[in-house]
Amino acid sequence: MAAIRDTLIDYLRDAYAMEQQAISMIDRQLERLESYPDFTARLRQHRDETEHQVERLETALHRLGTDSSALKTMGAKLSANMQAMMNIFASDEVIKDLLASYTLEQWEIVNYKVLIQTAQAAGEVEIQRLAEESLREEEAMASWIDSQIPIITRSFLSRFEAGGQQAAR
Numbered sequence: 430m431a432a433i434r435d436t437l438i439d440y441l442r443d444a445y446a447m448e449q450q451a452i453s454m455i456d457r458q459l460e461r462l463e464s465y466p467d468f469t470a471r472l473r474q475h476r477d478e479t480e481h482q483v484e485r486l487e488t489a490l491h492r493l494g495t496d497s498s499a500l501k502t503m504g505a506k507l508s509a510n511m512q513a514m515m516n517i518f519a520s521d522e523v524i525k526d527l528l529a530s531y532t533l534e535q536w537e538i539v540n541y542k543v544l545i546q547t548a549q550a551a552g553e554v555e556i557q558r559l560a561e562e563s564l565r566e567e568e569a570m571a572s573w574i575d576s577q578i579p580i581i582t583r584s585f586l587s588r589f590e591a592g593g594q595q596a597a598r
């Protein structure tokens with residue numbers, strides 16, 4: 430049980446770093462996107478949800494006796510895989526934003542599903558419940574993005590045709 434509890438703490442820390450990165454990615458997208466009001470509105474909504482997800486992870490870590498001052502530096506710590514993924518998708522193009530956003534949500538979904546099972550194995554029912562709340566938000570965001578892929582792509586193509594790359598932002 431002690432080993433599972435330590436593993437749970439590790440996964441919570443990874444998720445905390447992941448959510449910090451999610452917020453900074455959303456902020457970069459919101460700075461650049463100009464012509465897709467539905468997308469930016471949904472991103473703003475999900476940014477708020479993400480802040481709550483960070484709070485849930487802080488609550489979970491505190492429950493396991495992790496001191497919050499140690500958490501402040503963790504936002505900078507990020508897995509090499511995640512960093513590589515963000516770099517691949519760094520671009521001015523809304524299509525790349527779709528790729529990055531959808532990929533990030535799938536990444537988050539897997540992380541929360543793993544967290545749920547690990548919390549359950551550790552007997553941490555409250556942490557399991559918190560992870561399930563965040564999972565529902567990630568799944569809703571993923572399915573919203575999925576539904577928008579054809580709409581945003583068509584909009585991008587017609588803007589691109591009319592005015593080039595800059596107009597297509």
Ligand code: MG
Binds near residue numbers: 482567
């Ligand atoms: Mg998230």
Ligand code: FE
Binds near residue numbers: 475533534566567570
């Ligand atoms: Fe998310």
